[in-house]
Amino acid sequence: MADLRKTGAVGYAAVPLAGLLLPAISIVLHRESLWRALFFIGLFIQMTVSMPAHAQMSVEPGKFGWKPSGFGNLVVGGASQGRGGGFAGSSETEIELTPQYKTRSNTIFAIRGVANLLAASNAGDSSSQWQLSFPELSVFAIGNFGRIEAGDRAGFPQSLIGFTPSEIAFTSAEFGPDSGRRLDPSGGLPTLFLPHPLADRINSLTYLGYAERFYDDRSLKLIYITPRSRSGFYGAASYTPSTNISSGFDLDDGTKTPDTGLQDTGNLGVFRNIAQAAAVWTHRTQNVDVSAGSTYSYARGSASDPTVRDSNSLSAGITATLHDAWTFGLSGTYDGFSAFRENATTSQSPVSPYGIVGNANYVNGPWAFGGYYQHATANSVTPQSSRDTVNIGETGISRLVDPNHDLLGAGYYTDVRLFAAAYYYRFHGAEPSNVAASEDGGVFLFGVRFSFY
Numbered sequence: 414m415a416d417l418r419k420t421g422a423v424g425y426a427a428v429p430l431a432g433l434l435l436p437a438i439s440i441v442l443h444r445e446s447l448w449r450a451l452f453f454i455g456l457f458i459q460m461t462v463s464m465p466a467h468a469q470m471s472v473e474p475g476k477f478g479w480k481p482s483g484f485g486n487l488v489v490g491g492a493s494q495g496r497g498g499g500f501a502g503s504s505e506t507e508i509e510l511t512p513q514y515k516t517r518s519n520t521i522f523a524i525r526g527v528a529n530l531l532a533a534s535n536a537g538d539s540s541s542q543w544q545l546s547f548p549e550l551s552v553f554a555i556g557n558f559g560r561i562e563a564g565d566r567a568g569f570p571q572s573l574i575g576f577t578p579s580e581i582a583f584t585s586a587e588f589g590p591d592s593g594r595r596l597d598p599s600g601g602l603p604t605l606f607l608p609h610p611l612a613d614r615i616n617s618l619t620y621l622g623y624a625e626r627f628y629d630d631r632s633l634k635l636i637y638i639t640p641r642s643r644s645g646f647y648g649a650a651s652y653t654p655s656t657n658i659s660s661g662f663d664l665d666d667g668t669k670t671p672d673t674g675l676q677d678t679g680n681l682g683v684f685r686n687i688a689q690a691a692a693v694w695t696h697r698t699q700n701v702d703v704s705a706g707s708t709y710s711y712a713r714g715s716a717s718d719p720t721v722r723d724s725n726s727l728s729a730g731i732t733a734t735l736h737d738a739w740t741f742g743l744s745g746t747y748d749g750f751s752a753f754r755e756n757a758t759t760s761q762s763p764v765s766p767y768g769i770v771g772n773a774n775y776v777n778g779p780w781a782f783g784g785y786y787q788h789a790t791a792n793s794v795t796p797q798s799s800r801d802t803v804n805i806g807e808t809g810i811s812r813l814v815d816p817n818h819d820l821l822g823a824g825y826y827t828d829v830r831l832f833a834a835a836y837y838y839r840f841h842g843a844e845p846s847n848v849a850a851s852e853d854g855g856v857f858l859f860g861v862r863f864s865f866y
Contacts, residue, residue: 472515479512480866486590488860490606503605505593506530509549520556525549525564531594533605548631559647560638567631569638569649569691569708581649581691581708582624583730584742587774588781588811589832590862596809596834598623598770598787603807603836603856610848614793615840618803621746621768621789625710626726627687632656645695653687656712684712684724705731725750740774740783748791766791779813799843809834809858821865830862 472478484507491500506529513523527549533542551564569581582597589596596602599619604612620626632653641647693706707729714722730744749765767790774783790802811832820827839853 472513474515474517474519477512477514479510481508481510482866483508484590484592484862484864486593486860486862488602488858490856490858492606493855493857501606502534503594504532507593518556520554522554524552529593557640559640560636562636563634565631565633567629569636569651569689581693581706583704583706583732583744584623584770584772584785585774586772586783586785586807586809586834587740587776588783588809589834590860592864596807598785598805603834603858606856606858611840611852614801614842614848615803615838618768618789618791618801619787619805621748621766621791622744622770622787623746623768625689625708625728625746626724626748627656627684627689627710627712628708630656630687647693649691651689655685656683656687683715685715687712700736702734703731722752724748738776742772743770745769779816780810782808782810784808793843801840801842804839805837807834807836826866828862828864832860832862834858
C-alpha cells in the first residue's frame, strides 16, 4: 500500500494549519445542505493552490532540520439503505511534524508528533460531531542498523526511510486516500456514512483478510525493523505492554452525534503483552514487481475479559505489479488459534474467525481505478451466541489534478486527487440486537484529497 510520505529522504513543504482546518470546521458549522459541503471542496482546493509556503530540503549530515507534512480529505456521500441512510459529509485533516538530526554518518534521530481533526455532519438536519486528537508521539532512529522506534502509535512503518504510521498490508484501493480514513479494506471511510451500530459491527470484522488483529491499535510501542537485504527480505517486531496504556489525547464534541460511524464503539477489550512480528520479501524486475509477506500478533486477554483467553492472529498476502500499471493483491487473516474461555458464548461458534481479500487496480497517467472483494466472519460482538459475517465489494476511480505535483512552487511536492467510489455490503448477524439479522446496501462517495511534503 503506497503512501506519499514514505520517501522521507526528500523535503517537506509547510502549509499553515488554518488552511487545512477550515474545510473540516466548515462542514461542521455549515451543515444545512450537501451543496454547502460541495462548495467547501472547491474553496479548499483554491486555498491550497494559492497559499504561500516555504520549502525545507533534506537535512544535511551534521545538522538539525524539521519536516512538516500533512493531508486533508474532504468527502460527501450517502447510504442507500433506509435505516439511517441519507447524505452526509466527512472531513479529516492531519498535520505531522518531524524534527530531526542527521549525524555525519547519516544516522537520523527524530521525533514525530501528529495532530488529527475529524468531523462529520448530516445534510438536512442539525446533527454533527468533531474530534481533535493527537494520535501519535514517537521517537525513532534510522541507520545502517535498521529502524528503532518507541512511542504512542499504531502499526509498523512501511519504509525504513519514511515516517509513515501504517501497517504492512498487501491489498489496497489505489484510487482512494492513502492515509487517514481510507477506502482500503478496514480503512473505515465508507462506514462513516452508516448508522453507528451497523458501522461498529462491520468495522469489527474488516481487519480479517486485510491485516493481523491489533494492527491499528494506538498504544505505547517498541518497534524494530531490520535493514532490507540484497535479496529483498526484511523483518519487523513490535511489543506493546497493554492496549489501554494510552490511546492518544482527544478533544471531541459529543453533544450532537450524526447518524454516522464517526466514533466506533466496538471494543476489542483490554489485552496485555501484545507481540507482533512480520517478514516481507520484495523482488523488482523491469516488468514485474512482487511483494509477499506474513504478519503475526499475539496478545494475552485480561482476567476481567469473560470471552477471550488470548488472541493469536496470522495474516499473509502477496502483491504483484505488472508494467507499473496493473496491481493485483490477495491476502488473508486467520484467528482460529485464539483461545476462548469455557463460559464464553463465542466458544459455541462452529467456525474460526477468518477473512480473505482480493483486489485489482489499474493506473494510467493521472487516472486510477480498481476495486476489491472481501469476505470475513467472526464471533459476534453481541451477547447472543452467533457469528457475524460480511461480504463487501467496492469499485472506484480517481483523477490526479496536479500531475506535476508543484502547486506550491519549485521544491515542493503536492498531491491533489478527486475520487469517487461505490461500496456494497451484505451483513448477517445476531438478532435481537440494535442491528437487523440481515442488512445489505450501498454507500456512494465523492471526495477530494490534498497532501503535501
